[in-house]
Amino acid sequence: MMPGRNLRKPAPPAAPAEREVAVECALQLRRIGDKWDLRQRILNFLAKLFFPET
Incomplete structure (x- = not known):
């Protein structure tokens, strides 16, 4: 570890409802x-x- 740097505290585990919302948002x-x-791809x-030369 480098001097003068603090370790990050891990985030608290998400509640099941928050996890479900995050999964739905990701989907x-x-x-x-x-x-x-x-x-x-269609464009x-x-x-x-229509423009084969480009």
């Missing part, structure tokens, strides 16, 4: 990301189809 963010990824495909 929703994943779904949003998947939708954006699909949208981007890239259409761009290649």
